[in-house]
Amino acid sequence: MQAPMQQNYGRPIPPTAHRSPAAPRRPGMPVQMQPHAVAQQYMAPRPMPHPNDAALRRSRKPTDRNLPDGIEDVIIGEGVQQYKNLRDLEKRLDAAVVRKRLDIQDSINKTVKKYRTMRIWISNTVESQPWQGPGNNPGSGRYKVRIEGRLLDDETDPTVPDQEEKDEDAMDDGATDNAKKSDAKSQRFSHFFKNITIDFDKPVTAIPEEVKPVNWTKSIPHPNTPAAPSADFDALQFSRASQENLNVTISLVRDEVPERYKLSKELAEVLDVEEETRSGIVLGIWDYIRAMELQEDEEKRQVRCDHRLRSIFGREQMFFPQIPESVGPHTSPMEPIKLPYTIRVDEEFNADPTPTVYDIQVAVEDPLRTKMMALTQNPAYTAGLRQIASLDDQVALIVQALTHSRARHSFYTALSKDPANFVRRWINSQRRDLETIMGEATRGGGEDGTGPEFRYGGLDGPWDSEVAKEAVRYMLAKPEAAAAR
Incomplete structure (x- = not known):
């Protein structure tokens, strides 16, 4: 009788023994590295910005640029008076600049589009x-249609003085030609x-x-990607195969x-x-x-x-903020401009072809609007504001040092x-x-000031004083106080 065959099993791998970090290691014992554990143990935590860091910086940043009272008594010369005069001038200039910018922005919003004539040749x-x-043999007849449009030069820029147009030298002529080319490029047929x-x-x-x-x-290009040359023409x-006239x-x-x-x-x-x-529409209704x-x-x-508004809104009273939504049913998209044309492939017409011409009205930007937009979106203005803010911070630091x-x-x-x-x-x-802060002070009449009504304060309470406000401001500006909030 043949003995049963014994199965050969692989030697089991003993599990890795986990040794406590406090247990001593015997001499000669191999060190088994745990890569993941070591990586997690020695991985430096990413510093996360504290949510109150910006508030802390703002609370510690001085903003007062007014000189303290009585400073002119201890400063020799007229520097204090000159500084006050400059402050008054700055306030007047700021008010004038803000008023002018608001006027320009209002003019931009109210600028009415101009309409110019575009001539289209088909x-x-x-x-x-x-x-x-040859011999009138039938062939694969084709035709090619061309649709071309250009603005008619029926208007000039009213913002350019006539004297500047007359007194131009050769160099100015080149600059003017480039300006005309750039203007024509921005107002090509496909632009409208x-x-x-x-x-x-x-x-x-x-x-x-x-x-x-x-x-x-027309494709809408990405803001950071220039438009394709084929999108501006x-x-x-287009060309097709046909041997008959087509409408x-x-x-x-x-x-x-x-x-x-289009309005109803x-x-x-x-x-x-x-x-x-x-x-x-909203401004007109207003x-x-x-x-x-x-x-x-x-x-x-x-x-x-x-009776006119009732025919639009269908009610006796209307809440004005609801008007933009309510006029939606009374508006519809503008109908496209339709130009009929007959594609002629006969010999009689092509012996002396004559294009079909249409004149249509297209809306163009007011040149004054373009110049006003350049004023409001000038990057130099933003850079100047940043420089002024930096100088204001330096002045506030100097005034704080003067106050101290x-x-x-x-x-x-x-x-x-x-x-x-x-x-x-x-x-x-x-x-x-100290007694006031601790709530242990007595009031002017000798009554006890330790009660809750005194701690809560009032119109004549101590917490309404400048000393208490300054103490609370400094306490809230401390890092531990800001972290507690």
């Missing part, structure tokens, strides 16, 4: 038509439209591919910022316009309400609706005149302040 050429081949579609009238004998609509949509071209309709969808909307009959009666932007005196006497935001020096000067001057009485009064003052 033409087509043909090739490989049957009448073009966000979508162009060419729809074909489908004849019975047409092939579906030959009458498929042609569509161009003066002419749009097409060119639809141009305007690209205006802010976008204009009721809203157009109130605003006296048929097309307007969202902000223009002007109408003020002109008709429809505001409530007590609640100015409540509006009484007359003034306090020390007054302290030592009073001490030098009568040292004994001064020290006695100073010790009594410190004792009263």
Whole structure:
């Protein structure tokens, strides 16, 4: 009888013994490193900013730039008076700059767009038509359509003086040419439209591919990525195969910022316009309400609706903040500009081709608005504000040092005149302040000041004094106090 075969099992691996850090290690015992444990043990914690760090910096940062009272008595010369005069001048300049910037911003918001005439030429050429081949052999006839648009130079910039236009030397001519080129580039044909579609009238004998609509949509580039060269053009071209005349309709969808909307009959009666932007609609309704005196006497935001407003909102009273939402049903997108054209491939027309010309009105930015925007968005202004803020911080530090020096000067001057009485009064003052803080002081009438009504304070309580406010301010500015908050 054959003995059963014994199975060979691998020798089990003993588990790694975990030794306490306090247990002694025998000589010769190999050290087994734990990479993950060591990495976690010696990994330096990432310093996390304290949420109150910014508040601490602001609380410790001096902001007072007014000189302390009586400082002119201890400073020789007219420096204090000159500093006060500069402060008054600074306040007047700040007020004037803020007022002017607000006026410019208000003018930018109220600037009305101008409208200029754009002339559009639509033409087509043909090739490989049957009448073009030798012996009138039928061929794969094709056509090419070109749609080109340019602004008519019917306006000039009113902000440029006539004398500057007349007295230009050769160098100025070059600069002017570059400016005109850059202006023309920013107002090219594709600049005024966000979508162009060419729809074909489908004849019975047409092939579906030959009458498929042609569509161009303006792409919105990333803020940090320049637009592609193909997105800025003066002419749009396309080519198709056809040996018959075709009727097409060119639809141009305007690209205006802010976008204009077509108004309903009721809203157009109130605003006296048929097309307007969202902000223009709200401002127009507001002007109408003020002109008709429809505001409530007590609640100015409540509006009484007359027969025109009732036809829009359908109620007797209207809360003005709800008007922008309520006028939505009375607005609709602007209809695209439709230009009909016939693609002619016959020999008679192409013997002397004549383009079809259309004149349309497009909205352009007011040149004054561009210049005002350059004033408000000038990076030098922001850099100047940062420099002024840095100088203000330095002035505040100097004024703080002057205040401390003034306090020390007054302290030592009073001490030098009568040292004994001064020290006695100073010790009594410190004792009263300590008793006030601890709640152990008595009031002027001799009553007990340790009760809760005294601790809570009042109109004539000690916590309303400048000393207590200063002590609380310094206590809150300490790091441990800020961390406790």
